[in-house]
Amino acid sequence: MPRDADPVPDGPVADPGLNPDPHPWHRYVALGDSFTEGIGDPNPESIGGNRGWADRTAEELARGQADFAYANLAVRGRLLQQIIDQQVEAGLALHPDLVTISAGGNDLLRRGGDPDLLAEKLDPVVGTLAASGATVVLLTGPDVRETVLGGVRAKTAIYNENLRTIAARHEAVIGDMWALRQLTNPQMWDADRLHFSPLGHHTIAAMVLDTLAVRHTLLPLQPKDLPARKWRTARAEDLVWARQHLVPWVLRRLRHQSSGDDVTAKRLEPGPIFGPGMPPGTAE
Secondary structure (H helix, E strand, O other): OOOOOOOOOOOOOOOOOOOOOOOOOOEEEEEEOHHHHOOOOEOOOOHHHEOHHHHHHHHHHOOOOOOOEEEEOOOOOOOHHHHHHHHHHHHHOOOOOEEEEEOOHHHHHOOOOOHHHHHHHHHHHHHHHHHOOOEEEEEOOOOOOOOOOHHHHHHHHHHHHHHHHHHHHHOOEEEOOOOOHHHHOHHHEOOOOOOEOHHHHHHHHHHHHHHOOOOOOOOOOOOOOOOOOOHHHHHHHHHHHHHHHHHHHHHHHHOOOOOOOOOOOOEEEEEOOOOOOOOOOOOO
């Protein structure tokens, strides 16, 4: 007797070349500030007009996962307490099985930002997220020694060590940006020197996926060294940067304003995310 044909699966078929070992996550929620919102990685085709590392991570996680959904509650300018008050409960209400959180960076930039006190405030939050059953990825701050943010390098290092302790206590996963030495390359940073460029966001997304042991298609890029600049050229660029980015930032601080005032999260509800190489039929 002829052998019965194998049944034809319903719906989109996963690409075995991309995810031979499917990952366990189906609903991803990202919490944080401008870094997670994707500032520095503008894309008019992305929801909210910015793409960013979290979107890039979600795009890869969605490959071969027909039912994958992603929400991003991050808003630029948010301090740690604001993220706790405005995003954590809302994020848990979406029933995620994967949560990333990057918080406290804006606090460290402010006078009096104490990395130990911030960690004490964040610790129970990570505990709550982990207790929900979700995998929690806690991102450390980058090594900013060669950027305009170099003044907070010591506080960032202390905060990172606290984050490692928190992660160990609650069995969270550390996404280690401090160890990502590629981020010291100027091409990884946006023109405002405060946020990452598209290349920086791409590199961070690849790191997060590697940390989660998820096979992905984000190839490591090796940008060429920037050519040496003449003093006059460098000085002119510094003056332009100060006028366009530094002065407005200082004025907002003096006026107790935030770049995130009147801005809402770009992906309030979990939904499918589309990117190159999505399984056929995913958009249906």
